Amino acid sequence: MDKKLGRPRSEETKKAILTAAYELLSENGFDTVTIEGIAERAGVSKATIYKWWPGKAAVVLDGYFAATELLLPVPDTGSVKEDLFQQFNNLSIFITSPKGKMITELIAAGQFNPGIAEEYRVRFFNPRRHISRGILERGIARGELRKDLDLERSIDLIFAPLFYRLLITGDTLDSAFIRELINDIMKGLGQ
Amino acid sequence: MDKKLGRPRSEETKKAILTAAYELLSENGFDTVTIEGIAERAGVSKATIYKWWPGKAAVVLDGYFAATELLLPVPDTGSVKEDLFQQFNNLSIFITSPKGKMITELIAAGQFNPGIAEEYRVRFFNPRRHISRGILERGIARGELRKDLDLERSIDLIFAPLFYRLLITGDTLDSAFIRELINDIMKGLGQ
Amino acid sequence: MDKKLGRPRSEETKKAILTAAYELLSENGFDTVTIEGIAERAGVSKATIYKWWPGKAAVVLDGYFAATELLLPVPDTGSVKEDLFQQFNNLSIFITSPKGKMITELIAAGQFNPGIAEEYRVRFFNPRRHISRGILERGIARGELRKDLDLERSIDLIFAPLFYRLLITGDTLDSAFIRELINDIMKGLGQ
Amino acid sequence: MDKKLGRPRSEETKKAILTAAYELLSENGFDTVTIEGIAERAGVSKATIYKWWPGKAAVVLDGYFAATELLLPVPDTGSVKEDLFQQFNNLSIFITSPKGKMITELIAAGQFNPGIAEEYRVRFFNPRRHISRGILERGIARGELRKDLDLERSIDLIFAPLFYRLLITGDTLDSAFIRELINDIMKGLGQ
DNA sequence: TCCTAATCGAGACGGTACGTCTGGTCTTGAG
DNA sequence: CTCAAGACCAGACGTACCGTCTCGATTAGGA
Numbered sequence: 001m002d003k004k005l006g007r008p009r010s011e012e013t014k015k016a017i018l019t020a021a022y023e024l025l026s027e028n029g030f031d032t033v034t035i036e037g038i039a040e041r042a043g044v045s046k047a048t049i050y051k052w053w054p055g056k057a058a059v060v061l062d063g064y065f066a067a068t069e070l071l072l073p074v075p076d077t078g079s080v081k082e083d084l085f086q087q088f089n090n091l092s093i094f095i096t097s098p099k100g101k102m103i104t105e106l107i108a109a110g111q112f113n114p115g116i117a118e119e120y121r122v123r124f125f126n127p128r129r130h131i132s133r134g135i136l137e138r139g140i141a142r143g144e145l146r147k148d149l150d151l152e153r154s155i156d157l158i159f160a161p162l163f164y165r166l167l168i169t170g171d172t173l174d175s176a177f178i179r180e181l182i183n184d185i186m187k188g189l190g191q
Numbered sequence: 192m193d194k195k196l197g198r199p200r201s202e203e204t205k206k207a208i209l210t211a212a213y214e215l216l217s218e219n220g221f222d223t224v225t226i227e228g229i230a231e232r233a234g235v236s237k238a239t240i241y242k243w244w245p246g247k248a249a250v251v252l253d254g255y256f257a258a259t260e261l262l263l264p265v266p267d268t269g270s271v272k273e274d275l276f277q278q279f280n281n282l283s284i285f286i287t288s289p290k291g292k293m294i295t296e297l298i299a300a301g302q303f304n305p306g307i308a309e310e311y312r313v314r315f316f317n318p319r320r321h322i323s324r325g326i327l328e329r330g331i332a333r334g335e336l337r338k339d340l341d342l343e344r345s346i347d348l349i350f351a352p353l354f355y356r357l358l359i360t361g362d363t364l365d366s367a368f369i370r371e372l373i374n375d376i377m378k379g380l381g382q
Numbered sequence: 383m384d385k386k387l388g389r390p391r392s393e394e395t396k397k398a399i400l401t402a403a404y405e406l407l408s409e410n411g412f413d414t415v416t417i418e419g420i421a422e423r424a425g426v427s428k429a430t431i432y433k434w435w436p437g438k439a440a441v442v443l444d445g446y447f448a449a450t451e452l453l454l455p456v457p458d459t460g461s462v463k464e465d466l467f468q469q470f471n472n473l474s475i476f477i478t479s480p481k482g483k484m485i486t487e488l489i490a491a492g493q494f495n496p497g498i499a500e501e502y503r504v505r506f507f508n509p510r511r512h513i514s515r516g517i518l519e520r521g522i523a524r525g526e527l528r529k530d531l532d533l534e535r536s537i538d539l540i541f542a543p544l545f546y547r548l549l550i551t552g553d554t555l556d557s558a559f560i561r562e563l564i565n566d567i568m569k570g571l572g573q
Numbered sequence: 574m575d576k577k578l579g580r581p582r583s584e585e586t587k588k589a590i591l592t593a594a595y596e597l598l599s600e601n602g603f604d605t606v607t608i609e610g611i612a613e614r615a616g617v618s619k620a621t622i623y624k625w626w627p628g629k630a631a632v633v634l635d636g637y638f639a640a641t642e643l644l645l646p647v648p649d650t651g652s653v654k655e656d657l658f659q660q661f662n663n664l665s666i667f668i669t670s671p672k673g674k675m676i677t678e679l680i681a682a683g684q685f686n687p688g689i690a691e692e693y694r695v696r697f698f699n700p701r702r703h704i705s706r707g708i709l710e711r712g713i714a715r716g717e718l719r720k721d722l723d724l725e726r727s728i729d730l731i732f733a734p735l736f737y738r739l740l741i742t743g744d745t746l747d748s749a750f751i752r753e754l755i756n757d758i759m760k761g762l763g764q
Numbered sequence: 765t766c767c768t769a770a771t772c773g774a775g776a777c778g779g780t781a782c783g784t785c786t787g788g789t790c791t792t793g794a795g
Numbered sequence: 796c797t798c799a800a801g802a803c804c805a806g807a808c809g810t811a812c813c814g815t816c817t818c819g820a821t822t823a824g825g826a
Contacts, residue, residue, distance in 0.1 A: 188379025197775030570761025579770025
């Protein structure tokens with residue numbers, strides 16, 4: 001069926017490209033990374049990069065996730081507030097670290113490139129939302145939360161303020177903020 | 192004091208540049224706008240643009256706001272929920288319109304350029320937050336809201352999900368969503 | 383040793399550049415030729431030109447000589463006067479032709495660019511001086527000329543008035559002038 | 574007749590422009606002089622320069638001659654050879670001095686600008702040729718030179734090799750060369 | 765003393781070309 | 796067939812001067 005004629009793709013080359021892409025991203029920021037720079041650093045020809053990725057955003061994103069994929073701990077303390085605090089405190093620590101700040105630039109790049117956006121939604125956000133969903137479901141089961149919650153919207157409620165600060169206001173993200181945020185969302189503004 | 196030596200700056204030229212910048216932004220999107228394109232469309236020399244703006248992002252932003260500045264209605268129905276619904280429904284209508292979608296790209300550009308970020312914070316977000324603050328304060332005065340609210344954080348709670356959807360998930364923003372969002376935030380997830 | 387990695391330089395492109403350069407030189411004169419104009423006419427990118435030549439003067443000069451290199455007849459009539467007349471009459475015909483007039487501008491350009499000067503000395507003047515040297519040497523051997531001549535200085539004596547007229551006085555160069563010039567130089571002003 | 578309405582032209586301004594033009598010429602060479610640079614150095618507006626001169630070449634030339642005009646000694650020793658030696662040795666000292674080297678660049682500029690050429694012919698060459706003519710005429714009267722000389726062509730014979738070396742070969746000009754040059758021209762190459 | 769006309773500085777402006785840079789594509793020859 | 800090397804076109808970058816054009820402030824002589 002699918003023949004394998006000719007020289008096979010070199011895994012080393014692929015790794016070198018992703019590593020170079022990630023290094024350049026972390027050294028200079030997304031917008032100053034160039035395909036040419038990646039090719040040079042990786043000791044690879046530009047054509048090889050274009051052969052396997054459609055453009056700079058794709059390589060850099062791949063490089064980022066290749067270097068960043070990590071196990072996400074699933075908190076389960078028996079308390080929604082505490083579980084949420086643990087998850088989002090971890091997240092806020094991550095996204096304010098150098099590694100995390102890059103996600104900012106990738107989200108920005110995603111505004112000009114739907115493929116990129118899809119990618120980080122699937123690889124970055126979905127797994128984390130999955131964990132939040134578990135927390136909320138257990139909370140409902142335990143009666144800590146209202147039964148009628150729209151889970152997806154509820155998850156948005158917590159993620160959103162973090163990224164709003166990150167992308168728009170630039171305000172600090174610390175554990176006090178996370179704690180108060182969760183309190184507000186649980187309690188509501190009313191009454 | 193402030194001298195007026197030399198040929199005065201041409202207001203027509205300035206207007207032509209801003210108009211051209213805005214038109215190109217709305218036709219092609221931020222990242223395909225070029226200074227050269229603006230210069231040509233405006234019938235203006237590149238040097239003149241560089242004289243008054245440091246780069247593409249600055250001109251385009253200026254062009255955007257010059258074309259977009261509008262009166263913001265201040266709702267005051269006597270009900271926090273209704274006031275917030277009116278404000279944020281209007282906002283969601285705006286940011287899902289062609290004109291509003293551009294703000295997405297400017298926010299993206301702001302990730303690579305602190306000056307830009309500052310600009311849209313001041314010109315776009317601050318006036319709107321000011322209105323929200325008024326709504327919340329009146330709500331507290333009327334006893335509709337908890338007295339101990341941190342106003343800024345509370346405002347974030349409402350703005351954030353809109354822009355989270357806009358920038359990250361891409362989910363739809365309609366009046367049903369706004370209504371439910373406000374409900375959730377007022378009531379809280381708890382109990 | 384000298385490796386031949388990578389895509390080889392395109393001879394067609396090179397030719398197109400030189401041709402375009404020469405055409406523009408002959409149409410408009412040296413100082414209105416631009417690299418951008420050459421690139422456009424040749425259907426070539428500016429970067430390609432800058433890759434192989436340091437600047438406009440170098441390309442134009444190369445284009446000029448690529449279009450102009452021709453066989454130089456070596457007169458040998460048995461008479462110094464006649465040989466010199468043939469050589470310099472030919473030369474005067476050439477340098478008053480359109481093709482030849484360009485050399486004027488290249489000499490001018492050479493005043494601001496030593497590399498250019500070196501180039502036309504080697505490619506234009508040296509071969510012609512070589513012929514003159516032969517004529518004079520044969521003349522000395524035949525006893526037509528003084529034995530103690532400094533050949534280089536003597537050659538200067540004939541070339542110089544042609545280019546002096548060309549570059550400075552602008553007086554006409556015709557075969558009568560050449561004849562009289564050679565007479566004067568042979569005879570001397572004295573006595 | 575010619576009315577003198579309005580503010581009269583400022584002589585100081587004119588002087589400042591010419592001085593600035595000359596200074597910049599001597600510091601950086603003709604081709605790097607700019608009208609803008611002259612205007613700044615002279616503390617003058619560009620428009621004022623364009624009011625009185627058609628372009629850079631004209632101002633610089635004027636500046637050059639304003640700074641350079643000097644008395645030309647008229648040698649009269651009773652010997653043509655000695656007179657010529659004195660005149661051309663002086664000339665060669667001048668044109669190999671910094672001040673004199675600039676004339677090279679002006680001659681180059683003259684290739685692209687007939688007005689410039691006319692100017693230095695009249696202001697630089699004619700006065701010197703006039704002196705040479707006197708020397709030759711006295712030589713003829715004294716019987717040192719042939720009666721049938723074409724004076725203009727004879728003058729060319731001496732000027733030409735100096736400028737040929739200056740503009741084309743770049744060979745040195747020293748008093749030995751001048752002496753031998755005059756000898757050769759007087760004696761002729763023949764016999 | 766005011767008026768008129770020209771000069772001048774400052775500096776904005778439309779242009780044009782500069783030389784550089786990156787993006788993507790294409791062409792070799794080696795493996 | 797893959798790949799490194801690297802030539803190539805396309806086109807924007809930001810800069811530098813060009814020569815022209817307002818401005819407002821002088822600076823005379825003539826009214």
